[in-house]
Amino acid sequence: MTLAFDPLQAASAALSVASDGARNPWQLERIRADRLARLLETCIARSALYRRWLKGIDPSRTQLHELPVVQRSELMRHFDEWIADPSIHLEDLRAFVKDPTRIAHAFAGRYIVWHSSGTSGEPGIFVQDARTMAIYDALEAFRGPLIRWAVRNPGELALPCNLVMIGLPDEHYASTVAMQRLRQLNPWLASRLHNVSLLQPMMDLERALERLRPAVMATFPSVALQLAEERQCGRLDVAPDEIWLGGETLTQPTRRFIEGSFGCRVHDSYGASEFLSIASECRFHALHLNADWVILEPIDEQGHPVGPDNESDAVLLTHLGNHLQPLLRYRLADRITLCSRPCACGSSLPVIKVQGRDDDMLRLPGARRRTLSVSPLAVATIIEQRGGLLAYQLRQTSRNELVLSCAAHDTGSRTRLPRAATELAHFLAGLGAVGVRVTPSIHACPMPGAGGKMRRIVAARDQFRPLL
Numbered sequence: 001m002t003l004a005f006d007p008l009q010a011a012s013a014a015l016s017v018a019s020d021g022a023r024n025p026w027q028l029e030r031i032r033a034d035r036l037a038r039l040l041e042t043c044i045a046r047s048a049l050y051r052r053w054l055k056g057i058d059p060s061r062t063q064l065h066e067l068p069v070v071q072r073s074e075l076m077r078h079f080d081e082w083i084a085d086p087s088i089h090l091e092d093l094r095a096f097v098k099d100p101t102r103i104a105h106a107f108a109g110r111y112i113v114w115h116s117s118g119t120s121g122e123p124g125i126f127v128q129d130a131r132t133m134a135i136y137d138a139l140e141a142f143r144g145p146l147i148r149w150a151v152r153n154p155g156e157l158a159l160p161c162n163l164v165m166i167g168l169p170d171e172h173y174a175s176t177v178a179m180q181r182l183r184q185l186n187p188w189l190a191s192r193l194h195n196v197s198l199l200q201p202m203m204d205l206e207r208a209l210e211r212l213r214p215a216v217m218a219t220f221p222s223v224a225l226q227l228a229e230e231r232q233c234g235r236l237d238v239a240p241d242e243i244w245l246g247g248e249t250l251t252q253p254t255r256r257f258i259e260g261s262f263g264c265r266v267h268d269s270y271g272a273s274e275f276l277s278i279a280s281e282c283r284f285h286a287l288h289l290n291a292d293w294v295i296l297e298p299i300d301e302q303g304h305p306v307g308p309d310n311e312s313d314a315v316l317l318t319h320l321g322n323h324l325q326p327l328l329r330y331r332l333a334d335r336i337t338l339c340s341r342p343c344a345c346g347s348s349l350p351v352i353k354v355q356g357r358d359d360d361m362l363r364l365p366g367a368r369r370r371t372l373s374v375s376p377l378a379v380a381t382i383i384e385q386r387g388g389l390l391a392y393q394l395r396q397t398s399r400n401e402l403v404l405s406c407a408a409h410d411t412g413s414r415t416r417l418p419r420a421a422t423e424l425a426h427f428l429a430g431l432g433a434v435g436v437r438v439t440p441s442i443h444a445c446p447m448p449g450a451g452g453k454m455r456r457i458v459a460a461r462d463q464f465r466p467l468l
């Protein structure tokens, strides 16, 4: 079983996702309770760490709120005890995800592996077996945009149309791995699925997109916003049928601008490395939580529950499908609001609003008096992956001045700070930024990175007037 694909698991997950979506809230609650009890049984039987933490509990009677809250750092510290297959070791996984030639390869012949970015502190590594991948596949197929798009465009699948993901093709991130796995599982589709890098200069990216002429573009909202601005200025000539977004907060003004610029439909989704398809948008632009397979508990700063229609400070995630690497009441830094009003689409899956991290787009001077827009995602990737900094802040202090800071007490970051600043300056120059300086700076106060609310990338206001 390579690529973590098992036809029986796939059929079973597809059946359950297709039928669960039509359940009423009471039936959904029953399904969740059953799945939680089974997950707890597996935790106690197969995870040495959870066996210790859950000592004395009865899986069939325990309520979720009685279980301990866990942080990523704690789980990563005890990784080899946490994971339910004792043959998996963190050191082997770390070596695996360092090698870009092994993206979407089967680890140990049967597992799919990806890592998260460092935006919530230490990067996590996540391992999926065939069962978990079957659940993600079914959620994407039945509740994601793919089937609706195919139904609206029945002729497209027979034509050589392209789906282009604008992402980070050289990193073992979840979206990259999922796309690459899809290509390997469906060789007939492989020539239509493309992954192009968002780290390349805008002009190169535009020419690549024009060459591929995508029917669907999948990317992050900040990247789509840049492309929408380029199209508005007449520098990008593509006309996708749809744009699929995820990975960052999509605000209403950004959505309207992207839709207006491309004249096409935008589909938003919410996922994480911990759970690939947490919520997907319906035709009324409401994000529906996949509440049959994931539980989200909104909490405030003190960790107390937050009621419906109020924005939380963070959220506790319980993954009801991954028995290999159990996640129970796992803290995610995203702020969410559970909406009490049902959606007009008729789905009983709850509607949520998500406020992720809201870093700024940088506007920098480019050649021929042009303004160069750089997505915060690209900037963060360079600082974290090439510079090795995880807790930092980048502040634009003037038109062409950026200050990259880390905390005085963080000796590891202090050592890496000059290199990160150099890498960033080099990257920006490569994109076409002119005369931009990146100055390293050490601050007495803590820096963002450990799941805090502080923005990592803060642009200078009023330096440029963006189109939006």
Ligand SMILES: [Zn+2]
Pocket (backbone or CB within 6 Å): 282, 283, 284, 286, 288, 343, 344, 345, 346, 347
């Ligand atoms: Zn809806």
